[in-house]
Amino acid sequence: MVALARAEPTALDSTGASLTVENVSHAFDIDGAVLPVLDDVSFEARPGEFVALLGPSGCGKSTLLRLVAGLEPPRSGVLREDGNAIIGPFPSRVVVFQDPTLFPWRTVWHNVALGLEAQGILKAQRHRVDAAIELVGLSAFRNAYPHQLSGGMAQRVSLARALVNDPKILVLDEPLGKLDSLTRIAMQTEILSLWQRTGFTALLVTHDVEEAVFLANRVIVFSDRPARIKADIAVDRPYPRHRGDPYLADLRRNILGLLGLDATW
Amino acid sequence: MSTYSASKTVAIAQSAEEGAALSGRSLSLPVSFPSGGIGVFASLAWLAFGVSCLWWPDIGDWPRTSAIAAAAFVLSGIIFVATVAGSRLGRFDAGLQRRAPWLLALALFLTLWEVATAKFAWLPLPFFPPPQSIIEVYTDDLPKLLDSVLASVKLQLGGYAIGAAVGFLTGVSIGWSRGVGYWVHPVLRFIGPLPATAWLPIAFFTFPSSWSASTFLIALATGFPVTVLTWSGVASVSNAYYDVARTLGAKPSFLVLKVAIPAALPHVFVGLFMGLGSSFAVLVVAEMIGVKAGLGWYLQWAQGWAAYANMYAALIVMSLLCSGAITLLFRARDHLLVWQKGVVKW
Numbered sequence: 001m002v003a004l005a006r007a008e009p010t011a012l013d014s015t016g017a018s019l020t021v022e023n024v025s026h027a028f029d030i031d032g033a034v035l036p037v038l039d040d041v042s043f044e045a046r047p048g049e050f051v052a053l054l055g056p057s058g059c060g061k062s063t064l065l066r067l068v069a070g071l072e073p074p075r076s077g078v079l080r081e082d083g084n085a086i087i088g089p090f091p092s093r094v095v096v097f098q099d100p101t102l103f104p105w106r107t108v109w110h111n112v113a114l115g116l117e118a119q120g121i122l123k124a125q126r127h128r129v130d131a132a133i134e135l136v137g138l139s140a141f142r143n144a145y146p147h148q149l150s151g152g153m154a155q156r157v158s159l160a161r162a163l164v165n166d167p168k169i170l171v172l173d174e175p176l177g178k179l180d181s182l183t184r185i186a187m188q189t190e191i192l193s194l195w196q197r198t199g200f201t202a203l204l205v206t207h208d209v210e211e212a213v214f215l216a217n218r219v220i221v222f223s224d225r226p227a228r229i230k231a232d233i234a235v236d237r238p239y240p241r242h243r244g245d246p247y248l249a250d251l252r253r254n255i256l257g258l259l260g261l262d263a264t265w
Numbered sequence: 266m267s268t269y270s271a272s273k274t275v276a277i278a279q280s281a282e283e284g285a286a287l288s289g290r291s292l293s294l295p296v297s298f299p300s301g302g303i304g305v306f307a308s309l310a311w312l313a314f315g316v317s318c319l320w321w322p323d324i325g326d327w328p329r330t331s332a333i334a335a336a337a338f339v340l341s342g343i344i345f346v347a348t349v350a351g352s353r354l355g356r357f358d359a360g361l362q363r364r365a366p367w368l369l370a371l372a373l374f375l376t377l378w379e380v381a382t383a384k385f386a387w388l389p390l391p392f393f394p395p396p397q398s399i400i401e402v403y404t405d406d407l408p409k410l411l412d413s414v415l416a417s418v419k420l421q422l423g424g425y426a427i428g429a430a431v432g433f434l435t436g437v438s439i440g441w442s443r444g445v446g447y448w449v450h451p452v453l454r455f456i457g458p459l460p461a462t463a464w465l466p467i468a469f470f471t472f473p474s475s476w477s478a479s480t481f482l483i484a485l486a487t488g489f490p491v492t493v494l495t496w497s498g499v500a501s502v503s504n505a506y507y508d509v510a511r512t513l514g515a516k517p518s519f520l521v522l523k524v525a526i527p528a529a530l531p532h533v534f535v536g537l538f539m540g541l542g543s544s545f546a547v548l549v550v551a552e553m554i555g556v557k558a559g560l561g562w563y564l565q566w567a568q569g570w571a572a573y574a575n576m577y578a579a580l581i582v583m584s585l586l587c588s589g590a591i592t593l594l595f596r597a598r599d600h601l602l603v604w605q606k607g608v609v610k611w
Contacts, residue, residue, distance in 0.1 A: 069512050091514035101505045105527045105604045115513035117523070145604050165513060 016048040016201030017082040017092065017168035019068065024077030026063055027226075036226035037063045038074070043220055043229060045169075047082075050195060050202040052212035055222030056259060061205040064227070065173050068203060069095045081169060091115055094162040098174040100154035102146040108157050109133065109142040115165040132164035133157075135194065152183035156190070163194065170195075172204040176211065184208075188215060196239065209255050213248045214241055221258045231258050303365040304348030310372035311341035317376045318397070321384040329397040329404070330383070337372075344368060394574035402578035409563070414582060416558035420476065421548050421590075424483025428544065429537060432488035436495025436536070440529070441521055453492060461486035461547045469555045479551035486547040487540035491533065498532025499525045531605060534598045541594060545587050560586075 026038040037060035045051045053061045067074050070089040079086040081093060094115070102111045113129045116122040122129075133142055136156040146154055155175060162170060172191070176184045192215055195202050206212050212219045213235050221231040233255065237247055315337030318330050347354055347361050354361075361368075375396055381387040383395035403410070439446040439453075461482045472478035502525055510524050552561025560583045567575035 069508075071508055071511065089511040089514070091512070093512065095508070095512045097505065097509070099505065101503075101509050103506065103524070103527070105530070105602075114510065114515075118510060118513050118515035118519050147604075161509075161513070 015166070015168065015199045018047050018080075019045040019169055019201060019203065020078075020080040020083070021064075021068075022078045022080070024064070024067065024074045024079060025226075026060070026067065026072075026075050038067075039226040039228045040077075041227065041229055042077075043232065045201055045203065045218075047168075048199050048201055049218060050204070050216045052204045052206060052216035052219045053222065054206065054209060054212050054219055054255060054259070055227055056224050057207065059222050059225045060227035061222060062173055065095065065171050065203065065205055068169070068171055069093055071095075091119060091165040092168045093171060094165050094167040094169075095171040095173060096155075096158050096162050096175045098177045100146070100151075100158040102149075102154055102157055102161075104146050107143050107145055108138060108149070111146065111157055112160045112164050114161055119165075128164050132160040135163060136160045136190070150183075151179055152187060155179065155187065159191070159194070163198065166198075167200050170200045170202050172202060172206075174205055174207065177207065184211075191215065192239065209252050209259075210243070210248075213251050213255070214243060219251075219255060221255060231255075303369060304344055304361060307365045307368040307372065308341045308345035308348060310369050310376070311337050311344060314372045314376040314379065315341065317379050317384070321380075323383050323395075324386055325383065325390065325395075327383060327395060327397045327401065329401045333397050333400055337375075391571065391573050394577060398574040399578045399581070402575050406575060406578075410579065410582065413558065413560045413563040413579070414586065416556070416562075417548065417552065417560045417583075418586070420479055420552070420556065420559060421483060421544065424480040424548070425487050425541065425544050427480065428484035428487025428540060429491050431484065432491030432536065432540065433495050433533060435488070436492040436533070437499055437521065437526065437529075439492075440496040440499025441525060453489075457489045457493065461489075461543065462550050465551065465554060475551075475555040475557075479548070479556050482547050482551055483544045486543040490539035490543065491536040494532045494536030494539070495529060498529030501532070502528040531602060534594075534602065537594060538591070541590060545590075549583075 021041055021043050024038055024041045025036070027034050027036040029035075041064065043051075053064065055061050063072075066072050067079055068086065070086045070093065073087070081090075086093070102108075103114070106114070109129060110117075112132050113122055113126075116125050116128065130139075130142075133139055136159055138153060138156055138160065141149065141153065141157075146157070149157065159175070175191075176187050179187060188211060191202075202216075204212070204215060216235055219231075219233045219235060220229055221233065222228065223230045233251065235248075235251060237245065241248065315334040318334035318337065323330055344361065344365075347358060348365075350358070352358055379396055382390065382393050383397065435449060435453075439449045464482055464485065468478040468482055469475060472481060506524050506528060507520055510520055515524070548559070549561035549564075552559035553565045556562060560579050563579045564576055564583075567573070567579060
């Protein structure tokens with residue numbers, strides 16, 4: 001494992017929470033058979049850090065995110081936010097899923113307002129909804145319905161819907177996985193600037209090694225299912241980063257090697 | 266026989282055209298002809314209907330013959346003027362243009378009906394009354410007909426509202442809660458598929474009044490499809506929506522009211538439409554058998570007196586009411602499910 005780089009300030013004004021994953025194991029019951037998906041996973045993300053989780057498809061990364069979100073309890077082990085055990089969903093930890101999953105019966109504005117409405121504070125905080133929509137640059141579409149948006153716009157709305165809650169930990173479950181490559185590059189930059197402006201702790205699951213090394217302070221590489229941590233790599237590079245940076249290209253080659261894909265290089 | 270009538274109709278149409286040509290307005294006719302062509306034919310067809318009423322003598326005693334002829338002439342004139350005036354009438358003209366083919370078809374149908382019944386009795390009387398005798402029902406038997414309409418609407422509205430509300434609540438409960446589903450599902454399985462009319466004999470002696478019995482039956486006929494479709498709608502809501510709402514801090518009440526119900530609403534409306542259809546059937550049967558009021562009862566009564574014109578008159582009113590109710594429900598759906606426009610084909 002590579003030691004954490006301490007010198008790099010993660011974000012200007014850190015409001016993120018720390019996330020601790022202690023000896024977490026998880027399994028599913030499928031037709032009576034127990035299918036282990038996470039095997040004694042432990043790591044810690046410092047407040048405001050951007051951590052990318054990489055691993056082969058179906059290795060259990062997304063399951064880990066569901067545990068972080070509190071949507072499911074782990075079979076064993078503990079997850080902590082700022083030292084407090086995570087026992088259920090809470091709006092300080094918001095998930096952006098691979099599909100935008102916007103509610104089709106709500107306009108953009110009302111989709112973004114969802115979190116505040118669910119917490120019963122929408123009436124007093126309407127300006128936060130406007131601000132979040134402004135933040136992702138969709139003010140002109142505030143009254144549009146989801147079916148009128150492109151894939152990239154829909155994912156931006158789902159980002160705004162997460163950010164309006166001022167999350168301390170933003171959980172990104174392959175949020176750009178279904179976008180075309182141009183939109184994906186634009187959105188990567190956008191996510192980065194949102195992270196730098198607001199200072200949340202980010203946990204990103206992705207298949208895209210280039211995306212991981214371009215965005216994250218740290219890349220955690222998982223093994224095949226059941227997922228174990230294979231490597232914890234610091235990306236010691238200041239922002240803004242350059243996609244053609246030879247350091248990042250080297251790192252990318254190393255990580256692909258860890259994933260068993262060095263033959264392609 | 267049919268060739269004969271066809272040539273007659275053509276002759277009438279020709280004479281009507283000559284009449285129109287003489288009226289002087291025809292000077293502007295070629296100008297508006299391309300857009301209003303069918304309008305002119307519709308006008309002529311209504312003229313033909315009026316003429317067909319007066320040309321031959323009635324073979325029976327129907328006092329409204331000249332009245333409907335006059336009405337046909339007036340309508341013919343209105344259509345003609347409106348067609349010639351064209352776009353100067355704005356939206357009225359656009360509506361007329363759109364309906365002109367139907368106006369034409371309707372007039373042709375009425376002409377044929379008039380000739381086949383009142384003039385030559387090709388269709389046997391009294392089973393096939395002419396148009397004027399049906400008009401006579403609307404003018405002479407209006408109070409009784411209105412009372413029947415009112416009674417039917419009251420019964421239908423009450424039963425449908427109760428059935429829809431109970432069905433919706435039951436559907437949401439069994440879709441949401443396993444416990445409720447465990448108890449209600451088998452009951453629904455057992456009772457639901459039974460036609461509501463099968464309850465008729467029991468309902469009429471267990472309920473204190475025939476009105477409450479009919480309300481119960483209509484509610485039952487409405488409630489079953491609404492329950493089943495609401496239930497399946499709630500049960501088919503994607504878990505992803507619940508996950509999103511839960512991570513954003515939603516409590517269970519929010520998940521039901523703001524996630525499950527809006528997502529299930531398209532299904533609910535399918536149930537409401539199905540319920541409306543089956544409740545009409547129950548309404549008419551209940552009125553024919555138990556309740557001594559309403560359009561179903563009126564139909565029964567008219568048949569008893571061999572008043573066939575009254576039957577047709579009541580049938581037309583009934584069909585207008587039913588299609589009006591469906592239209593209202595469509596409007597409500599369009600209003601509530603405006604977000605579906607562009608997602609699904611309407």
